[in-house]
Amino acid sequence: MIISPELFQQIIFYVFATLTVGSAMAVVSVKNTIYSALFLVLCFFNTAILWMLIEAEFLAITLVLVYVGAVMVLFLFVVMMLDIKQAKASQLKQSYTKAALLIAAAMLVELLMLFGYKLSGQIPVNELVRQEQGYSNVAEVGMELFTRYVYPFEIAAVILLVAIVAAIMLTMRKREGNKQMDAAKQININPAERMRVVSMPAEKGQSQINRQNNGEDS
Amino acid sequence: MIETLNFLIFDNLIYILAIVLGVILTVAYLTYFERKVIAFMHVRMGPNRVGPRGLLQPFADVLKLLTKEIIFPKNANKFLFLIAPIITLATAFAAWAVVPFQDGWVLADINAGLVYVLAMTSLGVYGVIIAGWASNSKYALLGALRSAAQIVSYEIAMGFALVGVLVAAGTLNLSDIVRAQEGGLINWYVWPLLPLFVIYYISGVAETNRAPFDVAEGESEIVAGFHVEYSGAAFALFFLGEYANMIIISALTAIMFLGGWYSPFTGDSWIAQPSIFWFLGKTSIFLYAFFWFRASLPRYRYDQIMRLGWKVFIPITIVWIMVVAVMKVYHIGPWWN
Numbered sequence: 013m014i015i016s017p018e019l020f021q022q023i024i025f026y027v028f029a030t031l032t033v034g035s036a037m038a039v040v041s042v043k044n045t046i047y048s049a050l051f052l053v054l055c056f057f058n059t060a061i062l063w064m065l066i067e068a069e070f071l072a073i074t075l076v077l078v079y080v081g082a083v084m085v086l087f088l089f090v091v092m093m094l095d096i097k098q099a100k101a102s103q104l105k106q107s108y109t110k111a112a113l114l115i116a117a118a119m120l121v122e123l124l125m126l127f128g129y130k131l132s133g134q135i136p137v138n139e140l141v142r143q144e145q146g147y148s149n150v151a152e153v154g155m156e157l158f159t160r161y162v163y164p165f166e167i168a169a170v171i172l173l174v175a176i177v178a179a180i181m182l183t184m185r186k187r188e189g190n191k192q193m194d195a196a197k198q199i200n201i202n203p204a205e206r207m208r209v210v211s212m213p214a215e216k217g218q219s220q221i222n223r224q225n226n227g228e229d230s
Numbered sequence: 231m232i233e234t235l236n237f238l239i240f241d242n243l244i245y246i247l248a249i250v251l252g253v254i255l256t257v258a259y260l261t262y263f264e265r266k267v268i269a270f271m272h273v274r275m276g277p278n279r280v281g282p283r284g285l286l287q288p289f290a291d292v293l294k295l296l297t298k299e300i301i302f303p304k305n306a307n308k309f310l311f312l313i314a315p316i317i318t319l320a321t322a323f324a325a326w327a328v329v330p331f332q333d334g335w336v337l338a339d340i341n342a343g344l345v346y347v348l349a350m351t352s353l354g355v356y357g358v359i360i361a362g363w364a365s366n367s368k369y370a371l372l373g374a375l376r377s378a379a380q381i382v383s384y385e386i387a388m389g390f391a392l393v394g395v396l397v398a399a400g401t402l403n404l405s406d407i408v409r410a411q412e413g414g415l416i417n418w419y420v421w422p423l424l425p426l427f428v429i430y431y432i433s434g435v436a437e438t439n440r441a442p443f444d445v446a447e448g449e450s451e452i453v454a455g456f457h458v459e460y461s462g463a464a465f466a467l468f469f470l471g472e473y474a475n476m477i478i479i480s481a482l483t484a485i486m487f488l489g490g491w492y493s494p495f496t497g498d499s500w501i502a503q504p505s506i507f508w509f510l511g512k513t514s515i516f517l518y519a520f521f522w523f524r525a526s527l528p529r530y531r532y533d534q535i536m537r538l539g540w541k542v543f544i545p546i547t548i549v550w551i552m553v554v555a556v557m558k559v560y561h562i563g564p565w566w567n
Binding site: 046050053069070073074076077080081082085086088089092093148149150151193195 | 346381534
């Protein structure tokens with residue numbers, strides 16, 4: 013059996029696209045929060061594979077590194093700490109249905125518009141631009157980010173920094189009975205300030221006293 | 231097309247098998263080496279009963295672990311409980327795909343190799359977290375939370391240290407990073423990047439949860455941390471994953487800071503030739519240091535670990551990245567001529 017490279021790529025695409033959609037659906041439909049988070053991890057992974065297929069390997073690996081390796085770890089961390097009870101079907105139905113429907117409708121319209129544009133030929137329908145072997149994705153991304161898009165990039169970085177500082181400020185609070193230690197103080201302690209050496213005459217041990225008493229009795 | 235597929239499947243399969251078998255055998259004898267090194271530091275004999283000089287001890291251990299029963303704790307989540315050790319092992323092995331053993335001896339010579347390694351090592355924490363949660367045990371969960379916080383914290387310092395290497399070499403490709411350090415001892419990046427080298431290695435020790443950063447196991451406080459409920463083959467997989475991670479951290483330190491396969495000597499003599507033995511030798515030095523730490527340092531207190539990571543390592547790495555950038559711009563030293 014001969015499989016052409018294009019067909020092979022298509023098969024890979026459909027397998028992983030199905031997995032992506034399936035795991036994304038599972039994120040919202042399973043009842044266990046831990047499973048939800050793990051399905052989200054699976055979804056990110058499959059998205060990374062899809063990106064790899066369009067030869068965006070740097071972005072794919074970064075997606076795994078940032079979202080799977082850092083963000084989702086903290087997510088799981090919080091979910092495990094909070095000990096959320098398994099949501100009941102009735103709870104799920106009433107709370108966010110309207111908002112969810114609205115968002116789903118908006119996305120459906122967007123998708124339909126995209127298909128419409130593609131059918132009417134307003135976006136290029138030809139295949140992906142293939143670069144020759146040895147083309148460095150990383151270098152290109154870096155070059156674009158730091159030359160053409162340097163201002164948006166730096167502004168985004170500053171906004172993120174502000175967000176970090178704000179998050180720390182919001183969560184930092186002094187509690188009563190906080191036993192935080194100052195490392196500098198711990199290192200610089202002077203034994204003479206804490207300890208007093210008392211010199212006193214040796215006491216007689218209990219055994220000696222007993223022996224003396226016994227001796228007197230006999 | 232058939233030839234391409236054949237190449238893709240069979241040739242790569244042989245390379246993969248060679249790497250995996252090599253790593254597994256190395257792990258087996260690494261355990262023996264660890265026990266011997268620590269025994270000599272304790273003035274003991276170490277394993278010396280199975281085979282000549284105890285050399286068959288690792289196989290005896292493997293057989294023992296594989297024939298033991300896997301016990302599932304009550305109310306444990308069976309699927310996640312089983313998949314956790316597999317995740318740990320898979321990510322530990324996956325990182326080996328981009329490691330260059332010698333010039334051209336690399337399974338996947340990808341441009342984003344450094345980021346790939348960082349991504350794979352950061353995935354290892356899932357094995358720990360899932361194991362801790364799925365065990366349905368308070369000690370396991372505590373161990374998993376400790377480990378997760380520690381790995382996420384030290385990953386930042388590790389990432390910044392790698393940014394320094396990236397600035398110095400100007401590439402993310404591991405083979406090219408080694409090639410940039412050609413030409414004897416003085417050309418290695420360990421000299422201009424000395425603080426980053428130290429921080430990278432210490433963060434690596436913390437990331438693999440080894441002593442003195444092994445609070446995730448902390449046998450005196452939380453019994454054995456996340457793998458307290460594991461036994462038999464499942465425990466063996468965790469063990470294998472941890473040691474494979476140690477080897478990869480050592481190998482990466484050798485590649486990024488000690489010039490990988492290059493000889494420290496210059497000239498034309500046989501000793502100055504680049505070869506895989508230099509790479510293996512440099513890796514072994516760092517593996518030995520893992521055991522040296524374990525035998526000689528007491529365990530860190532948890533808040534001290536966090537303080538070291540966030541308040542000491544991260545500021546130093548950020549400052550040193552600037553220093554490296556300045557040195558590179560002004561072509562200082564033999565590294566950036």
